[in-house]
Structures are given as C-alpha cells and as structure tokens.
Amino acid sequence: MTNVEARPRPGTAPATPTDLPERLAASAAQAPRSAAEIAGWLDERRRGNPSTVERVPFADLTGWEFAAGSGDLVHSTGRFFSVHGLRVRTDYGHRPEWEQPIIDQRDVAILGIVAREIDGVLHFLMQAKMEPGNVNTVQLSPTVQATSSNYLRAHKGAASRYVEYFIDRTRGRALVDVLQSEQGSWFVGKRNRNVVVEALGPVEPHDDFIWLTLGEIFALLREPHLVNMDARTVLSCLPIPTPGGASSTSWRTMPEVRSWLTERKANYALAADYAPLASVSGWRRTADEIVHDEERYFRVIGVRVSASNREVPGWCQPLLAPCSTGLAAFVMRRIGGTPHVLARADLRPGYRDVVEVGPTVQCTPDNYTGRPADEWPAYLDLVLSRRVRPIFDVVQSEEGGRFHHALTRHLIVEVGGGFPLGTPPDFAWLTLDQLGELTRHSYQLDMEARSLLLCLRGLATYR
Template sequence: MSDTISVRPRTTPREDAALAGRIARSAAALQGQVRDADDVLAWLERREREIHFAVDRIKLDELDGWSFQEDTGNLAHRSGRFFTVEGLRVAVEHEDGAHVPVDAWQQPVICQLEVGILGILAREIDGVLHFLMQAKMEPGNSNLLQLSPTVQATRSNYTQVHQGSAVRYLEYFRDLSGARVLSDVLQSEHGSWFFRKRNRNMIVEVDGPVEEHADFRWLTLGQIARLLHRDNVVNMDARSVLAGLPVGPAPRALFSDAEVLSWLADARSQSPVRADRVPLASVPGWVRDEAEGTVRHEEGRYFRVVGVSVEAGSREVSHWTQPILEPCGQGLAAFLTREIDGVTHVLAGAKAEGGFREAELGPTVQVTLGNYAHLPADRQPPFLDLVRDPDPARVRYSALHDEEGGRFLNAVSRYLLVEADESQAPLAPPPGFRWVSHAQLAALALHSHYVTVQARTLLTCLNAASAGSGWGGAPLTP
C-alpha cells in the first residue's frame, strides 16, 4: 500500500471581491492613524527641518566616480552599475493622418536597464486600509522631501553597490510568502528620457505589526487623495504605484475592452518605434559644453544633462554626486474628459516615444511647451489650445507634480483633467486618439506596457477626484 496521501487540488477566486469595498472605505476615511492631511504636511516640514539636505550644481567633470568614456563619449559610473547617459537614434513610422511632430531624431538618453522596486506596504488599522508612505528626499525634487512609496530603490541600491545602509522594509517585497499581493506589475517610465526603463510597481498587504520609523507614516487613501491636490507633495513613484489599485465597477463604455485593445494593437503596428543606442559623442545637435559643465542642445531646447552634489542625512548614503537630466521648461500633461451616457471617459493618445518598445496609452496632451515653439501650426499637438489656458469652469483637477526626482532635476509638470464637449473633442477623434472609460484605463494599468507613467499619474488624480467611479471617496477640493 502506498503511503502517499492524495490531496485534492483546490481553486480560489480569481479576484478579491472584497477589495474594492475596502479601498472605498479607505478613500472615504479622512482621518486615521495620522489625524488628517494637514498633519502629514506638518510631519514632512518637520522632517525637512530636522535632517540636513543639500543639493548643489557641479560640472559633469567634477562628478566623483563618473566619467565620459573615451571611445563613445557615454557618461558612466566606474562600477558599471546605476545608469549611463548614452545617445539614442529614433524613427517612428506612422499611418496617414496620425499626428507625429517629428518622425526621426537623435538625443541623449538615460539607460538604466535594471528593474527597481517601487513598493507600498498596506495594513488594516482599526478596520480601515492604510498605506505606509515614506518622507523621502530626491535631489531633483522642487521641494526636496516628498511623500513616496515604502520602498523606492533601484537594484543597484538595494544590492548595496553604493556600500550604504540597507533599504528599510525591503524584505516585505522580496519575500511574499507571508503577504497578500494587491498589485504587482512591471511598468515603463518616461519614454522621452529613459531607454526601456521599467520598475516593479507593488502593493503588498500584511496583517502583523510593522516596525515603526520616523520617516514613515500609515495613511488612508482619503488622506493621500487630499494631498494629491497639493502641488509637489506626492512623488511620481507613489502616484504610479497607486494607479494599480482597482476602481469602482463600471461595466459600460463607449467601446468594448476588445475594441480598445484592438485599436491599440493597430496603432502599435502602424506606428512602430525603431530605436538604437548610439555613442553619445556622435549625436548631432548636442554638445558637451565644458565651460558650463553640461551636455546640452546647441539651440538651448529640450533638456540638459547636468551634475549635482547631494547631501541627505536620511538616505542609505549620506553624500554622493551624480548626473541628472534637467528639462528646459515646465511640462503639461492633460486628459480631456467627457461624461458619455453617464460614464466618465478620457481621451487617450497612442504615445510612441523613443524609449518605449511600442506605443502606450498616454494623455490627450503631453508636452514641454517650449519644445514646440519653433514648429509650424500643423505640427503643434492636437487639443493643446484646450489645455494650455483652459476655461476654469471646465477644470476638474489641476496640480503641479514633480517627475522622477532621482534622475530629473526641476522636472515639474502641470497635470490637468479638463471637461470637453462634442465641439471641442468629438466622439470620433483624430487618428491616434480613442475615448477610454475610467474603468478601462484602470484595468489596463494593471498590466505592463499599456499605460504611460504620465497617464498613470492622471489616473491616480482622477481616482482621487472622482465620486463613486474612483476610489469611492467624496469629491475633493484643493
């Protein structure tokens, strides 16, 4: 007789049916372990006073451990890790009628092919789901300390290439055996400035106690939503991770899910991105300005690569130098919105950027305004006139947010949700655009390479500002 015990396999539900309700309760909770959103702002201000932070510009040839390689001109670290600044040659084919301002170009680009972890720890406190947020300094932030994920670390950082201290709470995201995964997806980052950069966006729930630290606070979604209406408080990585939370049920949309996916597949096939890394020294139109200590465009457009020296008492390493990309002007990212048969929709664009493998769903308008000033009217982005100076009565959401502060300096964009009507944004939009329901966008954000990082920020802002169809909270005002 065999000693083997037969075990009947058991199945589990494919989705957590209770999660949407728990998220809605958290979104409705404006008080929690921290009393309210104003207390969060006071805590951030206090930590900035208590810890020494300093960021000073230096020339690229003054960077410690970084140098331009003789054969390529690429800017690299002596360890061979972290990231490099290289050249990129891009060509984007497009179908007739699609709007592409420039169909071929070359530029510097940040190459950081290792996958980092952006993780938020969740826990139920007094029956309400809370999220462990960090007061984290990044050298590129316009105000240095912002609300960040529990863990925000590149692989080079969490494997301690910098020989600094360990990343706090990392173990919860490296070993998931005792946790409940609420969201886990590889997501792209800025395709205009990164070459095929991806991060693992995670939300992980635990039941037991978690060690406390002065740089971390448990917040409800309602409190985070309030803070999303403040300028430059919730950082890009937190906004991206929070886009992975489900929204309320909405079974109807202008187009079926299959039709939206078919449209995007067609856009990808009609507008393939062909990008090749090339030596930085060979990129036309870009110069290494030794007097200024930067790499810049010869006409002063787009962005500069500059150097910074950083001091941060609360980071794993207290002092370092690095190159960082600084855009030439403020950005603008906006969704036009419409209520179609009572369902909130956004006008998404198929964005084919140099650092992407293929096009992804992005905002209706996504620009750094100065970059288009020299182009003729027929090459200006569609719908720009509706969001550049919008009618205040049509603005559903408006706030300034920093982009990724670890690699981009003073990269601030205004994020807008602007209501439109048929005369401004018809149901049959120009090629390259498609109306997508709020719930459809949220569902696509649960999968890799469908929704750009700017569109994920706008999705999180839409969730924070929507009653019923978002996280479930009441409408919020700044």
C-alpha cells in the same frame, strides 16, 4: 511560492481578491488628517533630515566619467545607470528622425508600498524621502524605492528599510505586482516593479514613515509636489473602483479598446538605436552640462548630494534637467452620463513596446515655441483655451532621483456634450475603469496617464 509542499487550495479566478476594490473605496472614504497636517509632518521630516544638493561640473562628479571613445556618461563601477545617445527613426508624428541623449537604467527598481489594515481601514506606509532633484527635497514616496543596485547594496550602504516585504513572500500578500514603464522620452526601455504588499504581521514603525489612508493621499494630490511620481504610479495600479459601480456604460468595449491599442502598437515603425553620446548630433557638451543646440528639451547636469537619512551619506550623480514645465492633460467628456477621457496612443522612443496609451496631450509646450501650428500636438490649443472647463490643475513632480526640478502640469478639462465623439485614429474615449484595466498589465498605460488617472480617482466622492 518556492519549495512549498502544501495541500492544493481553491484558486480565485479574478485578477485581484474580490473584496479589494471595496476595501480601497473604504480607505478612499477616510481622511482623518488634512493635507496641511500631513504636509506639516513632511516639513518636520525635512527639517529633521537636512540635506544639500549643489551643482558641480562633470570634472568634479566623483565616481562618474565619460567613457573613452563613446563619451557615454557612466559610473566607474558600470552600475546604477548611464547616459548615452539614441538615434531615432519613426513614421509617427512630424519628426522622422532625431538624436538625443537618454538615460539607460537596466536595473529594475522595486517601487513597493507596504499596506496594512488599521482599525478596519487599509493604510499605506509612505516614506518621507529626500531625492536630489526634488524642488522641495523631501516628498512622500513608496515604502521602498530602490533599484537592485541599491537593495543588493552596490553602493555598500545600508539596506533599504522594509525591502524584505518585497523579497520574502511569507511576510505578506501582493495586492498588485506589475512591471510598468517610465518616461519614454527620457529613459530607454525602463521598467519598474510596481508592487503593493499587504503585511500579514505587525510592521515595525520608523520616524521617516507614515501610515496614510487613500483618502488622505487623494487630498495630498490636490497640492503640488507632496506625493512623488513613484508613489503615484504604484497607487494608480490598484483596482480603485469608480463610485457608482462598474455597471456604467462605456463608449467602446474592452476587447475593442485592446484591439485598437494592439493595432496602434503594430502600426508604427520605430528604430531606436544606441549612439555614442559624444557623437549625438544637435547636442553639445560643456564643462557643466550636455545641452541641445537650441537649448530646448533638457540638459544633463551633475550634482553633489549630502543627505542624513539615505543609505549613504553623500554621493555625486548626473540628473536630467528639463528646460521647461511639461503638460499632461486629459480632455474629459460625459458619454451617456459616464465620464470618458480622450486617450492617445503615444509613441516614445524609450518605450519597450513602442506605443502606450497616454493623456490627450503630453508634451513640453515651450518646445513648440516658434514652430508652425500644424506641428503642435493635437488638442494642445484646446486644453489651454477658454473653451474648456478645468476640473483639475495641479503641478506635480517627476522622479527626483533622476530628474532635476522636472515638473508636469496635471490638467483635466471637461468639454460639453457638443464636443465631437469622432477622433483621429490615435485617439479613443476610455472610461476610468478602462484606464484601470490597462494598468493591470505592463506597457499599456503610460506614466503620465497613470498619474492623471490617480488624480481623477481622487476627484470622486467615496463616502
């Protein structure tokens, strides 16, 4: 877009080229290879690129140190990311204040997928990528998944393959390009660039990469831990249509939905202030980990990694290791024949815009063990009960570059027409197309809801 002299050309008003939803539906209708076949290829890449991850005490975490005074866990270069404390005060929910460790990563990562039409069908170039925190080491990732510390080569390693498609605009056109948040309880102010670029010319092949249709990706999503979090968030931002068309009815209009979300964002107070990690109350540091006094929530641990297909052959880093499996659940109900999900305006201390729309329930159920029932998240008992019909129930992985074996059960349950349409103020019934609309702009639909949205899209029949 820079330094170009050219004739003006007609602008297109819509936010995406008008034929993109149609092309995405066509790609969703194609799945020539089964999930098992593709998982087999992934196994091969895993074997072809051996790696090891071992836990080490902080004293052996080469390159990392606890800063003098604050006790923050930082890289000796000051780059990559750090772990510090956060002091939270809010009028949302049951806990008016607490302190916790949190990951601070100011670099914006490119989560970029190269797309290309092959035999008339849109394909996406997915990478078999090893991350140290993955339960199964290698998962399908975006073509490029790199922070600027990486792609500007702070680690002095190789450049990220294909990164040029996201820097040089003459190589393709952006189908989607939007900043999105990540886990608001584990990251402070995190924002990543979710971008899909359709390549204009041929794309050089490489062994660790595979072209997949949307239909193939949807099949993979029905299995645990094959499509990584970064791939899920990027793909969720694409304007994938709802089969049957957008003429379907919705419970609320989009202006009403936006007004509800604006009001919820404005309604709650949040003060999330930096605190030195050494002084975070309720948490303690041992030689091996930073851990909550009741061993709830998560631990911060250290690992040493060796990998054969990453930009550098080996490194040490901290990881955030959740103590238990998370739950992200949507309650789904048909209203006037159209599927709606019960979305929640969710406040998390790390969200840049305080509140985003999340799933009906998003929590780590084990954190509520022993707590009074009235402190449980709304609808938690419902989604785990026999009163609902599960239509999707698959455990997926969170980002393995920062989180150790972080697993989230993705649950979508259907309720019948007798289920009340009235909701508490933080909840609203939204259609899939309305969730999709929220992904077009930053900080409206949270990571877990975007991931569930993609899974929901994958349940539809596109052919």
